[in-house]
Amino acid sequence: MLLEQGDHILAGADIYGGTYRLLKKVLNRCGIEVTLAPSTDLAAFAAAFRPRTRLVWIESPGNPLMSITDIAACAELAHRHGALLSVDSTFATPVLTRPLELGADIVMHSATKYLGGHSDVLGGALVVGDPELLKRLHFIQNATGGVMGPLESFLCSRGLKTLELRVHEQSRTAALLAEFLAGHPRVRRVLYPGLASHPGHLIAARQMQGGFGAMMSFEVDGDLAAAKRVAEGTRLFQLAVSLGAVESLIEQPALMSHASYDPADRRAHGIADGLIRLSVGLEAPEDLREDLEQALARV
Numbered sequence: 001m002l003l004e005q006g007d008h009i010l011a012g013a014d015i016y017g018g019t020y021r022l023l024k025k026v027l028n029r030c031g032i033e034v035t036l037a038p039s040t041d042l043a044a045f046a047a048a049f050r051p052r053t054r055l056v057w058i059e060s061p062g063n064p065l066m067s068i069t070d071i072a073a074c075a076e077l078a079h080r081h082g083a084l085l086s087v088d089s090t091f092a093t094p095v096l097t098r099p100l101e102l103g104a105d106i107v108m109h110s111a112t113k114y115l116g117g118h119s120d121v122l123g124g125a126l127v128v129g130d131p132e133l134l135k136r137l138h139f140i141q142n143a144t145g146g147v148m149g150p151l152e153s154f155l156c157s158r159g160l161k162t163l164e165l166r167v168h169e170q171s172r173t174a175a176l177l178a179e180f181l182a183g184h185p186r187v188r189r190v191l192y193p194g195l196a197s198h199p200g201h202l203i204a205a206r207q208m209q210g211g212f213g214a215m216m217s218f219e220v221d222g223d224l225a226a227a228k229r230v231a232e233g234t235r236l237f238q239l240a241v242s243l244g245a246v247e248s249l250i251e252q253p254a255l256m257s258h259a260s261y262d263p264a265d266r267r268a269h270g271i272a273d274g275l276i277r278l279s280v281g282l283e284a285p286e287d288l289r290e291d292l293e294q295a296l297a298r299v
């Protein structure tokens with residue numbers, strides 16, 4: 001809503017399916033142009049700028065491929081082109097990454113996820129450093145009514161008190177599960193920025209502090225139906241698209257969180273039919289490992 005008809009948004013390719021839906025299927029009706037390009041490949045990303053690019057939108061780690069984008073480099077690129085850099089930092093949480101310190105102009109969090117932390121609140125936050133930008137956004141918020149109710153505010157405020165503890169513990173468990181999955185014969189590949197094999201590992205190690213997060217994806221050695229059997233076969237991991245809460249969740253992006261992607265875009269962006277996404281909660285790591293082990297027997 002900061003933008004005007006004819007303006008252009010350049011978004012990373014690895015983004016939440018609902019953001020894709022908003023950008024490509026709603027904002028386009030207001031005459032806002034949108035391009036998706038890989039923000040992990042700075043040369044390709046730079047080539048996608050247009051004269052009217054006013055906003056750059058990225059996620060790191062990205063959803064659902066856990067791609068890592070160099071936030072500081074993107075900030076420099078956006079500013080060189082006269083655009084604002086906005087980072088959806090929901091996966092990274094404020095505990096592990098602070099995009100404003102890396103040059104971003106706007107940080108967005110879905111408070112529904114880690115900030116609330118208990119799957120019992122819907123909310124969101126925009127964080128900015130520039131008081132002028134804050135004024136412009138506050139004007140829009142006041143005019144359009146995106147205001148949190150008292151109970152949701154209370155739940156978020158209570159969740160924030162344990163945010164750091166939860167995120168560190170969940171990240172530790174996620175790292176153990178990523179190692180386990182990487183060595184499993186029925187798993188084709190594991191996407192977790194904490195693994196040295198992850199293409200963005202070095203940037204993540206520089207940009208994230210105290211852990212690599214509790215989100216990960218992996219591809220089973222099978223088709224859509226095999227992945228569906230795994231996602232539906234866990235007992236502790238609940239089948240749901242949300243994330244970031246104390247309970248562990250599992251989902252299949254091609255059928256669930258990223259079903260809004262046009263199939264061609266989904267394939268072009270590497271979201272395979274056999275991909276499964278995990279949000280690792282606070283259960284005992286060995287229980288979660290056993291749960292994945294028994295579900296993977298269904299591949």
Ligand SMILES: Cc1ncc(COP(=O)(O)O)c(C=O)c1O
Pocket residue numbers: 016018059063088090091110111112113122123124241242243
């Ligand atoms: C990275 C990311 N950003 C934003 C959202 C949207 O959050 P909400 O459900 O609070 O609208 C999600 C939700 O799944 C998400 O995964």
